[in-house]
Amino acid sequence: MKKLFLASLVTxxxxxCKKTTxxxxxxxxxxxxxxxxxxRHYPADQNLFNTFETQTGIKVNVVNxxxxxxxxxxxxxxxxxxxxxxxxxxxxxxxxxxxxxxxxSINSEILNxxxxxxxxxxxxxxxxxxxxxxxxxxxxxxxxxxxxxxxxDLGANVWNKKILVRxxxxxxxxxxxxxxxxxxxxxxxxxWAEQVLNNMARAPKGNDRDQVKAVVAGEGDxxxxxxxxxxxxxxxxxPEEIKAGQGxxxxxxxxxxxxTHINISGAGVAKYAPNKAxxxxxxxxxxxxxxxxxxxxxxxxxPVNPEVPASSLLESWGTFKEDKLNLSALGEHxxxxxxxxxxxxxx
Numbered sequence: 001m002k003k004l005f006l007a008s009l010v011t012x013x014x015x016x017c018k019k020t021t022x023x024x025x026x027x028x029x030x031x032x033x034x035x036x037x038x039x040r041h042y043p044a045d046q047n048l049f050n051t052f053e054t055q056t057g058i059k060v061n062v063v064n065x066x067x068x069x070x071x072x073x074x075x076x077x078x079x080x081x082x083x084x085x086x087x088x089x090x091x092x093x094x095x096x097x098x099x100x101x102x103x104x105s106i107n108s109e110i111l112n113x114x115x116x117x118x119x120x121x122x123x124x125x126x127x128x129x130x131x132x133x134x135x136x137x138x139x140x141x142x143x144x145x146x147x148x149x150x151x152x153d154l155g156a157n158v159w160n161k162k163i164l165v166r167x168x169x170x171x172x173x174x175x176x177x178x179x180x181x182x183x184x185x186x187x188x189x190x191x192w193a194e195q196v197l198n199n200m201a202r203a204p205k206g207n208d209r210d211q212v213k214a215v216v217a218g219e220g221d222x223x224x225x226x227x228x229x230x231x232x233x234x235x236x237x238x239p240e241e242i243k244a245g246q247g248x249x250x251x252x253x254x255x256x257x258x259x260t261h262i263n264i265s266g267a268g269v270a271k272y273a274p275n276k277a278x279x280x281x282x283x284x285x286x287x288x289x290x291x292x293x294x295x296x297x298x299x300x301x302x303p304v305n306p307e308v309p310a311s312s313l314l315e316s317w318g319t320f321k322e323d324k325l326n327l328s329a330l331g332e333h334x335x336x337x338x339x340x341x342x343x344x345x346x347x
Contacts, residue, residue: 033059034278037074038087039067040265044298052285058278067093074102074270083270084279087129090171092178094126094266095331103268106276110284114305118326119264126268129286130301132226133322134176134261137212137248139221148222148251151180151261155195163196164211164220167204168341172226172263177340178333179261182325186336194344204347209233209241216247223248226263231300231313252320259321263330265301 038045041064049060065073067088074081074097086103088094097103103125111120111127119128136148147158154163166173180189201220211223212233233245252260267286269279285291292303296311303310 032057032278033061034275034282035061035063035082035084036087036282037063037065037070037083037085037270039065039070039089039093040087042299044294047298048286048291048294051290052282055285056278056281058281060282071097071100071102075100079272081270081272082274084273084275085267085282086270087265087267089132089263089265090175090330091126091128091264091266091327092171092175092331092334094121094268095328096334097268098123098125099331102271104271104273104276106269106280108280108284111280111287114287116304116306118324119266119304121268121328122326126266127283127287128264128266128304128327130265130292130295130299131262131304131322132172132228132264132301133252133320134172134224134226134263136251136253137215137223137225137230138251139215139218140247140249142221143249145249145251148253150254150257151176152192153253154199154222154224155192156199159199159222161199161201162221163199164201164214164223165196165204166207166211168193168338168346170207172208173224174334174337174341175263175330176224176261177337178330179323179325181333181336181340182329183258186340189337190340190344193340193346197344197346209244212248213241213244216244227302227314227317228300231311234313235300250317252318254323255321258325259323262302262322264304264327 049062052058053060070086074083074086086097098121105124107124115127120126138145138148177189177193180192208225208229209232211225212230214220215223227250230245230250233241236242254260267283269276273279287305289305289308292305292308295301296303296308296314300311300313302314
């Protein structure tokens with residue numbers, strides 16, 4: 001009789017297991033942890049994760065890889081994915097993850113009231129954690145800031161053979177062009193890309209820091225870069241990088257119009273998050289005043305929490321009008337941007 005009972009129990013468990021596997025989400029034991037898939041790789045982030053663990057008792061398990069690799073990993077894992085949170089840089093990638101049905105809509109009063117509406121998905125599938133402004137870094141020796149005005153003006157003859165910028169494969173450039181498409185049309189955006197290409201001082205190569213170094217080395221006079229890279233250069237342990245950061249001025253384009261293009265680091269809760277409540281709590285912590293100060297002061301990014309001021313370094317660059325285009329548009333127009341870059345020959 002006992003053997004029969006055990007056999008029946010095993011059968012019930014097997015059937016239960018099979019049924020659960022076929023359901024949308026696999027049952028998992030309750031554990032106080034949150035599994036974070038992140039593209040970011042900064043010491044400041046790990047410090048924040050440690051603080052979250054100390055304050056909540058929730059262990060933060062981190063998987064680091066590029067955004068594309070993480071999105072691919074989540075896609076392959078499907079409903080068995082252990083991911084609770086996806087953190088990436090660039091809104092376009094977050095839109096891609098949301099459109100691939102990898103993120104879920106969540107209801108958090110803290111996130112909804114802290115993160116401005118244009119910095120989050122309209123269905124609350126992702127939220128900005130930090131902002132980066134894409135600005136013009138100019139040679140203090142050869143360019144006067146009054147010579148600069150807008151992104152569109154970079155196509156003028158005065159900048160012929162003087163512009164430095166990374167490749168079109170870079171997501172920051174794709175998002176900048178996507179924003180131009182969103183504000184104007186594809187023909188205008190294509191014309192802009194072609195004009196900037198014609199004014200480049202050299203073929204695109206390197207990252208944003210390399211563009212700044214090239215300005216200081218005299219290879220070009222201006223560079224299109226994200227602000228936080230300047231902060232990283234100025235606070236580097238390498239004297240040459242500090243010198244590069246000190247050699248350029250920062251100009252915020254389009255201040256008389258739509259404002260300077262901004263991009264973000266952001267995060268969303270994974271669709272099959274086994275620790276959803278912990279994931280939401282984790283995101284709420286990352287937009288808190290405490291965490292936002294860390295992002296601002298140690299990684300030189302602009303806080304998304306309106307109650308947190310920028311760091312003293314960022315404030316020294318002055319306040320600026322930012323483009324408040326809903327960042328979902330960057331993802332919506334990403335494919336068009338890539339095609340336009342290809343059509344004009346911007347490698």
